[in-house]
Amino acid sequence: MHIIDTTLRDGEQAPGVIFSLKEKLHIAALLDEAGVKELEIGTPAISLADENDIRTINNQGFRFNATCWARACISDLQAAARTGVSRINISFPVSAIHLTALGKNRDWMLTSLSTIVKQAQNMFAFISVGAQDASRCQANLLDEFVFAAHNLKVNRIRLADTVGIMNPKSVQNLFERYQNCLYGTELEFHAHNDLGMATANTISALQAGANAVSLTVNGLGERAGNAALEEVVAAMAFSLSETSEINLEACIRLCEFVEKASGRKSSASKPISGKKVYSHESGIHCNSLLKDSMTYHAFDPNLIGQKSQFVIGKHSGLAVVKNALKGMDIYLNDEQSKQLIEAVKERSIRKKSELNSKELQQLYLNLIDCESN
Incomplete structure (x- = not known):
């Protein structure tokens, strides 16, 4: 059960949230102290300033593996490579609604997947590809994407519930579908909380065979946010009786700092970190x-x-x-x-x-x- 924190990438995408470099470094240090093994530390293609921040974070000598997020285009790969990171997550739209919105189709998706992944393999040591809006993708089209990525020998495939419409049962069905078919390729789940089920869905993914999950501190993120790091870690410990090697006491300090740095105040009754939940x-x-x-x-x-x-x-x-x-x-x-x-x-x-x-x-x-x- 591998936990990836994406507070510095997907968390900062929450409207109005901007972390200074000093805040990013402190969040990264607290996550490292807590024992998180991998951080998605940003999107270098956003700006030169973001590229420089990512390079600075990557050069600090933290113990975690640093990953960049990129769109499926060569300029994004080049921006990520300039930061010095060795790992990249490349996002591909897979649902009809996302492909149509971008003026793309199935043929573009599969051709682009092959072209971009092969280029990335010459630039990075670890390649993850993200199936954006996988939860609204037709099953046969998602199969084509997943098996094409597996045949390209990517290291990991991220299945994203981009608008948070899944439930624990549908998540279970999704991961059981691929559980015994992708030998050598990790499967990751990326949950959003639009219907309030991100934590439950993440736990369901782990129970159904997901190798990794991506989370944010306080569930910070777009719209209703993402699955919350501290909630998933606590659920693993006290509901699944599984160890994640992540220090929950350190997570509470993280929650407090991210709340302050983001300007997004958490509810007093928020599970695990809320001021009045005990x-x-x-x-x-x-x-x-x-x-x-x-x-x-x-x-x-x-x-x-x-x-x-x-x-x-x-x-x-x-x-x-x-x-x-x-x-x-x-x-x-x-x-x-x-x-x-x-x-x-x-x-x-x-x-x-x-x-x-x-x-x-x-x-x-x-x-x-x-x-x-």
């Missing part, structure tokens, strides 16, 4: 969690450098309020506890939010003042 308020949940931290967690948050947190608010029960007060060395009798819970609920409803420790302490002091008067 927080609990419900009285029933908190009471159980105080007895066993795994009652309402899929995995121990401490494994990824996070921790379970209790929120005091409208839905809080007696157990968690007593626990919070215990941390302040405050102990209440049953009647005081009952009165304080009512005060907590009333204040939380007025505030339309949870209460912080100072507010809880103040409610306790108010209660004591009332008793003394």
Whole structure:
């Protein structure tokens, strides 16, 4: 199970997202630290500045393999070669809708595939070809592309769900179709999240025989984004019980930095990296969690450098309020506890939010003042 991060390529294609060279280097360093073995570090044909940035990243001596993305034309191959990378991913439109939009057809696709791949093999050590919009390509046409690429002895074929219309079952069928037919050629899945299934689809691809998957930090990307690196790594660890050799705690630092550098704020409830996904308020949940931290967690948050947190608010029960007060060395009798819970609920409803420790302490002091008067 080989993970490719494409935050610096497909992630930066998200509208309005631009990483400075300093930010690119820091993201690359964090990904390297996390243990990601391959990065798609950009598209050199975009501009001379992008070409120079890619060359700089490639020359840093990182441990990961650096790959460039290119269209199926010789000028893109030349731009990639000038950066010094030894690996390239060449994208070919394969669906009728994409071919027609570009004024191309099946014959162009197959002829261009042969011509461009042969040229690339004289320039790069590792060749990947991407079937863009594979999910909307007619099965027989996709077969022609995949087997033609395999016969050209490319190293990897990327099957892209370019507009995110697939589901776990259709992904399974797609990869099982080629699972035992492409000896010596790796198969990669590239998922988009338009229908909210990118992570699930990626896991399905891995279960059905994909050798590699391409992901982005925070799921950053065009439209609804891509499959999220941190979600897929966590799902592999805690749902599939498979090791990816990627450090999830380092992924959390990555998520925080990419959120800041991209200007794309993640939801507080986003799986794995969301600020509130390990927080609990419900009285029933908190009471159980105080007895066993795994009652309402899929995995121990401490494994990824996070921790379970209790929120005091409208839905809080007696157990968690007593626990919070215990941390302040405050102990209440049953009647005081009952009165304080009512005060907590009333204040939380007025505030339309949870209460912080100072507010809880103040409610306790108010209660004591009332008793003394």
